[in-house]
Amino acid sequence: MPNDPSNAQATATASLLAQLQPHADGWGAHWHGCALASAFQPVLSITHQRVVGYEALLRVADQSGQALAPEDLFATMRGAEAQQLDELACALHLANFIRQGVGSGWIFLNTLPRSVRAADPAHAAIDGLCRHFGFPHERVVIEVLEQRGGDEPGSFVEERPPAGGRDFLVAIDDFGAGFSNFDRVWRYRPDIVKLDRSLVTRAASGESHVAFISELVSILHHAGTMVLAEGVETESQLMVLMQADVDLVQGFWFGEPQASVRQAGAAAPALAQSMWRRFADYQRSTEIIEQVNFGALSHAMLRGARVLTGGGTLKAAAEAIFGDNGSHAQRVFSADEHGEQHEPSIAMPGVGPPARLAPFYPDTDSNWSRREYFRRALAAPGRVAVMGPHYSLNDGELCYTAAIALDYGGATHVLCADFPPEHGPRERPWRVPG
Numbered sequence: 001m002p003n004d005p006s007n008a009q010a011t012a013t014a015s016l017l018a019q020l021q022p023h024a025d026g027w028g029a030h031w032h033g034c035a036l037a038s039a040f041q042p043v044l045s046i047t048h049q050r051v052v053g054y055e056a057l058l059r060v061a062d063q064s065g066q067a068l069a070p071e072d073l074f075a076t077m078r079g080a081e082a083q084q085l086d087e088l089a090c091a092l093h094l095a096n097f098i099r100q101g102v103g104s105g106w107i108f109l110n111t112l113p114r115s116v117r118a119a120d121p122a123h124a125a126i127d128g129l130c131r132h133f134g135f136p137h138e139r140v141v142i143e144v145l146e147q148r149g150g151d152e153p154g155s156f157v158e159e160r161p162p163a164g165g166r167d168f169l170v171a172i173d174d175f176g177a178g179f180s181n182f183d184r185v186w187r188y189r190p191d192i193v194k195l196d197r198s199l200v201t202r203a204a205s206g207e208s209h210v211a212f213i214s215e216l217v218s219i220l221h222h223a224g225t226m227v228l229a230e231g232v233e234t235e236s237q238l239m240v241l242m243q244a245d246v247d248l249v250q251g252f253w254f255g256e257p258q259a260s261v262r263q264a265g266a267a268a269p270a271l272a273q274s275m276w277r278r279f280a281d282y283q284r285s286t287e288i289i290e291q292v293n294f295g296a297l298s299h300a301m302l303r304g305a306r307v308l309t310g311g312g313t314l315k316a317a318a319e320a321i322f323g324d325n326g327s328h329a330q331r332v333f334s335a336d337e338h339g340e341q342h343e344p345s346i347a348m349p350g351v352g353p354p355a356r357l358a359p360f361y362p363d364t365d366s367n368w369s370r371r372e373y374f375r376r377a378l379a380a381p382g383r384v385a386v387m388g389p390h391y392s393l394n395d396g397e398l399c400y401t402a403a404i405a406l407d408y409g410g411a412t413h414v415l416c417a418d419f420p421p422e423h424g425p426r427e428r429p430w431r432v433p434g
Contacts, residue, residue, distance in 0.1 A: 013128035016091040025259055026096045031085055034073060035061045038096040039257035042265035043108065043228065043250045046242055049272045051265050053106030053141065055250060056093035057257050086112050087125040094129050094140075100261045108141040108171060126168065137167040144188060145173050171228070175199075176216070185223050192248065193220050197231025200251075203244070204237045211389045211398070214244040221245070238275060239282040297402045297419060298384040300324035304332065304415055309408045318346040321417055329417045331394050337378065337405075337412040339369025345394060354396050363394065368416070377403035377414050389421045 020027045029036040040054040058070040070089075074082055090109050097107045109126065123142070130137050169191040172184050177196035185193060195216075203213040217227050229241045232251030241249060254271055258264040303324050304317035318332035333345035345363050347353070353361050368374050376385035388400030399418040406413050 009128040033063045038093045040261045040264045041257040042268045055108040058089050106141045108143045110143045141169040143171040192226045194228045200231045204240045217244045301384045301402050331418045335414050339367045341366040373401045373403040377405040381405040
């Protein structure tokens with residue numbers, strides 16, 4: 001039947017495959033005078049300690065044989081022409097992957113944003129290629145590239161079924177870079193979100209970045225997606241990502257992209273087996289720092305607590321905390337058992353509230369009951385709870401807060417003190433021993 005969709009799909013698949021050209025080491029193709037080839041990079045699961053897939057990457061050489069960035073080639077095209085190149089690249093990658101007899105794991109295929117819809121040609125093209133090769137749909141991850149100005153807002157929600165009702169998996173690429181935002185997560189409802197390499201680099205460069213990446217991973221997990229960090233090039237980056245509970249990783253540290261899948265992943269198994277030993281060493285090194293700093297904060301807070309339980313004022317307690325060697329407290333305040341602050345906070349001499357936060361002052365009648373440090377202190381009276389780093393509404397900076405619940409004056413109070421991050425309990429956690 002001429003209008004049979006299956007016949008049309010088979011014809012389109014045959015047309016794509018006809019553009020592939022055999023070489024000694026696989027398949028190639030040509031597009032507007034440029035030579036196209038495939039390269040593959042391993043993707044590892046940290047929990048399972050093994051390679052679980054490969055990202056297929058397009059390699060382009062111009063007429064003179066010089067390498068050309070794929071995005072530069074795509075930038076010269078619009079509309080249907082870009083879609084045709086997108087489909088050809090998917091056909092090339094899938095043909096090369098299947099030819100190498102990779103018996104398990106995913107193949108990540110980069111596609112233009114509109115290709116994720118079930119009715120789009122590229123989705124249909126991948127479906128036709130899978131059917132032609134007898135390749136399981138569930139082994140394909142459609143990796144949606146980030147594009148300027150959004151990805152046709154409103155066109156995806158209706159066509160993205162829950163994960164259990166999908167054929168392919170879907171990943172969002174370059175999250176945290178360019179124009180990427182959480183709206184893409186809500187609209188695509190992906191199985192995997194790929195953190196951009198710029199986030200990975202920053203994660204290992206400072207305390208605030210470590211905390212940010214951990215919170216970001218937690219938010220994405222709560223959104224119902226796995227998190228993959230790309231661009232992992234150093235052991236220190238990997239350690240921070242493991243600490244942040246990232247699920248999947250890829251990057252030069254595990255293997256550079258190569259035409260041969262097996263060669264690309266040759267070093268990965270041994271590195272995967274060693275990364276948990278390295279992580280254990282990393283955790284031991286940071287635990288030592290945490291114990292030392294936690295002890296200093298606890299000592300300062302207990303000094304202040306003794307002042308209050310001995311009948312002293314909040315001002316006297318603050319002076320005891322500020323005067324403790326190594327405490328570096330910036331601000332001291334207290335709240336009742338309901339989280340209500342009735343007295344103004346007391347800042348360390350020379351530290352004043354920033355003018356940009358003037359509407360928050362005076363800070364009496366504030367309520368801190370939502371803060372985790374407050375809840376933990378109430379749950380274990382007499383013990384110091386330290387949480388952070390978090391944004392301080394007092395100073396507009398990141399801080400750690402130590403808190404201890406005390407009974408004095410016939411009521412329960414929670415004594416709190418803010419400390420700058422460089423003196424908090426997780427100082428320099430990105431440094432790896434040795």
